[in-house]
Amino acid sequence: MSEYRYKMPDVGEGIVEAEIVEWHVKVGDTVSEDQHVLDVMTDKATVEIPCAVNGTVTKLVGEPGDVIAVGTQIMFIAVDGDVPAEDASADAPAAGGEAEAKPDTASAAPVAPVAPVKAPEVAVRAEGERPLASPAVRKRAMDAGLDLYTVPGTGPAGRVTHEDLDDFIASGGRLASRAGGHSSALRTPRTAVTEEKIIGLRRRIADNMSHAQRTIPDIAYVEEIDVTALEELRKHLNATKQDDQAKLTFIPFLVMALTRALPETPQANAHFDGEAMLLTKHDAVHCGIAAATPNGLMVPVIKHAEAMDIWQIAAELGRLGKAAKDGKATKDELSGSTITITSLGAIGGLVTTPILNAPEVSIIGVNKMQTLPRFDDNGQVVARKVLNLSSCFDHRIVDGYDAAMLIQRVKAYLENPATLFM
Structure with a gap:
């Protein structure tokens, strides 16, 4: 009988540590190769960790909420015969050794049962x-x-x-x-x-939001959009769509408007590294869509939205939204966005001030759509469907004038929706 020391695996390029979310085995359990034994959270997504050998669990290292470095021994397994060569247990410190990884003391605080x-x-x-x-x-x-x-x-x-x-x-x-x-x-x-330990995705959200708020001087810009004509077009397209086409909401039109307007303000479709003072502009529009899920806020990404038509955007939006809510979105589907849209309009609210999804420099917030009285060109009061776009930009990169011009171009497309298809 030998002891196999299983290490925290490399779960992605550039990932040096991961947070334990949930163990699916306990000491004394019999495990088999490729069995799902652990969930960990990186700054990108939740990753399922499989077992590497057949045997019996003798020790587990780390509890939910602990942040463990890649290469640290986290599970000890009694196996028949010799330990597989890939164990290489001498490469990493054993639990309890002098170089043992220390979990975050804040995350190790006792928690009252809920x-x-x-x-x-x-x-x-x-x-x-x-x-x-x-x-x-x-x-x-x-x-x-x-x-x-x-x-x-x-x-x-x-x-x-x-x-x-x-x-x-x-x-x-x-x-x-x-x-x-x-x-x-x-x-x-x-x-x-009740006291609730903040771990997993909620902890990542807290860290990311805190970092963005501390380090990014942002500028907010709010504009009212008259979507009366767009709503008429949307309803017509939904009434005449084919059975295999996705139902259109407001978001696909906004995504399409952004793909048309961003080339005029390329610095708004970019990533900014404040430490290296490096701005990376993107021709491609990888549009993140903030989505509320049972596990917390996720941002699935519509890749290359600039190459899609309105129906393709709507279909991808639906597919990604379902995957995120079901907890099945992949790391690739949750990363790589160049600009983000967040929408609370279905709930209500006239104005929001969304926090940037760093390293992005732009985020567009959609607020409540409502019918309100407005003056037409003849000075007559008419009923119009309007909503506000609440946008925030990294003011280190996007000047106020450029932010305003981008939203005004988006406004022009949405208020004259036929131009989206020209």
Whole structure:
């Protein structure tokens, strides 16, 4: 029996460390070659780490939230026979040795357990139906002045659990109290406090946003866009599209407008290295689309948008958005953007001040579309569909005049949508 020391692998060009997100094995588990044993987070994406040998796990190094250098031994496996040659365990410090990698002390702080939150699955019981609950739960309810008839139970046969009481109290007692036979809202103080360790994607977002805000002097520019004609065109195209064509939203039109306008302001479609004082301008438009996912903010990238028609942009937008929300977007699909679009318009909001997605120097924010009264060329009040574009630029690279001219060119395309196809 030999010991195989598995190291944190090289998970991408230029990546020197990765953050542990989740172990999928524990000490004592039997593992096999190519088995998915660990998820790690780089500054680009979440990466699934496979096992390299068959054997039994004897030791794991690092917990979720720990940042581990590439080459550090992270998993020890008992294997039959000789250790495979690729182990090369002498190349990296063993856990507990003098050169052992130290996890981030901030991420190693103790975390209070977070109570699960359950949605009520059983309706409040009928009149005369005795609620099922343990004596301890009944005492808690009595001490809190709660009538268990009003508390939904999620346990077996509708039994009210301690968690059900916690959820009911935390919600402020949304369901009616039976006190006195009259309906009245419970107003129980909310006292719960939870601590949540920030790891994985959320930690990367926090780091990136903090770095951008500290180091980039940005300029914001907001302009109102009349999209009445564009909306008429969009609805017509959706009504007449082929079955295999994606439904058009506002975003594909904005992407197309940017591909037309950016050549006039090439410094806005660029990456800037502030330490090397190097600006890299891109002819290609790789448009990042900020997307809210169950795992946090991700930015899938429409590569070479300048070479796509409106239908291709819409299809790629849909494909990438689904991959991001399903957690299946690849590292390549989440990197390489040259400019980013972020949209909160579906939620609302008149103006936003988005934070730059460094090393990019431009970000375009889409706000709420609404119908408002505006004056036409004859001075008559008419109803128009309008929205605001809230854009931010790295002021070290993009001057205010150039930022304004870029958005004015985008405005001209969107307000005269036929010109997008000329």
